[in-house]
Amino acid sequence: MQIPILCYHSHIITHSGYTGNGHVALEADLKLIAAQGKTVIPLTRVVRALLAQENSPALENAVVITFDDGSKADYLPIDHPEFGPQPGFYAIMSNHAAIYPDQHPDLHATSFVIACPNARHNMDQKCLFGLNWMNDDWWPQAEASHLLSIESHSWDHNNSVCDGVPAGTGDQFYSVNNYAMADHQIREAATSIAEVSGRRPEVFAYPYGHVNQYLEHEYFPDYQAEHAMRCALTTKPDYVTPDTSPWAVPRFVHGEHWRDPDALIAIINGQA
Numbered sequence: 001m002q003i004p005i006l007c008y009h010s011h012i013i014t015h016s017g018y019t020g021n022g023h024v025a026l027e028a029d030l031k032l033i034a035a036q037g038k039t040v041i042p043l044t045r046v047v048r049a050l051l052a053q054e055n056s057p058a059l060e061n062a063v064v065i066t067f068d069d070g071s072k073a074d075y076l077p078i079d080h081p082e083f084g085p086q087p088g089f090y091a092i093m094s095n096h097a098a099i100y101p102d103q104h105p106d107l108h109a110t111s112f113v114i115a116c117p118n119a120r121h122n123m124d125q126k127c128l129f130g131l132n133w134m135n136d137d138w139w140p141q142a143e144a145s146h147l148l149s150i151e152s153h154s155w156d157h158n159n160s161v162c163d164g165v166p167a168g169t170g171d172q173f174y175s176v177n178n179y180a181m182a183d184h185q186i187r188e189a190a191t192s193i194a195e196v197s198g199r200r201p202e203v204f205a206y207p208y209g210h211v212n213q214y215l216e217h218e219y220f221p222d223y224q225a226e227h228a229m230r231c232a233l234t235t236k237p238d239y240v241t242p243d244t245s246p247w248a249v250p251r252f253v254h255g256e257h258w259r260d261p262d263a264l265i266a267i268i269n270g271q272a
């Protein structure tokens with residue numbers, strides 16, 4: 001088992017081409033992954049294999065897709081103030097499945113969303129365009145669809161624009177290094193997300209990809225009865241193998257770890 005988990009952001013658009021637009025990249029990549037003889041499968045299947053220490057042959061050519069931060073463009077079209085209409089990740093997947101039903105029979109992606117409504121509002125106003133892209137109206141429909149699942153990307157991303165993040169401690173997740181902070185960012189966030197999405201998250205994506213010793217080796221393994229998470233994802237660019245820690249599962253990020261189709265071909269063929 002050597003599986004790449006890919007990560008895209010639907011709201012970060014820095015130009016209209018592949019490198020700076022996840023919508024353009026995702027549409028191209030679904031075709032590219034199939035052309036390389038690989039198949040997109042749900043994240044949960046890899047989590048199950050990792051926890052059971054299975055090395056199923058069905059996982060040999062697998063690729064997993066994830067979306068971070070949970071803007072509504074994971075599920076719905078948006079009109080970007082600078083780069084115009086974008087289809088949204090769900091429509092890209094749905095169109096691909098309709099046109100090429102045999103390429104990825106279990107096509108699926110996981111959206112990692114931020115729990116706190118006020119934090120999302122502040123991010124929308126201060127980091128985006130104030131167009132209500134960070135609302136949670138779409139979570140139940142996305143979760144009920146067969147193409148997307150909603151999982152947790154923390155309470156407030158420990159983003160410095162959010163109320164309650166102490167001055168000087170924001171914009172990184174390493175400072176979440178004690179029980180009270182971890183309980184808030186992980187257990188409380190999952191409870192809150194479940195109230196909207198309809199299902200309690202079981203996978204956590206570390207904001208900024210930042211994992212620390214406390215979270216990986218104490219909080220996640222020791223308090224599992226409380227938080228009910230099964231694994232946690234970083235953004236260290238590497239593959240999931242049987243030796244991967246369930247609390248530090250690596251991922252490759254579009255725009256950071258690959259910027260063109262050739263680099264993605266190398267990643268999905270185990271050459272990164």
Ligand SMILES: [Zn+2]
Nearest residue numbers: 068069207208
């Ligand atoms: Zn994030």
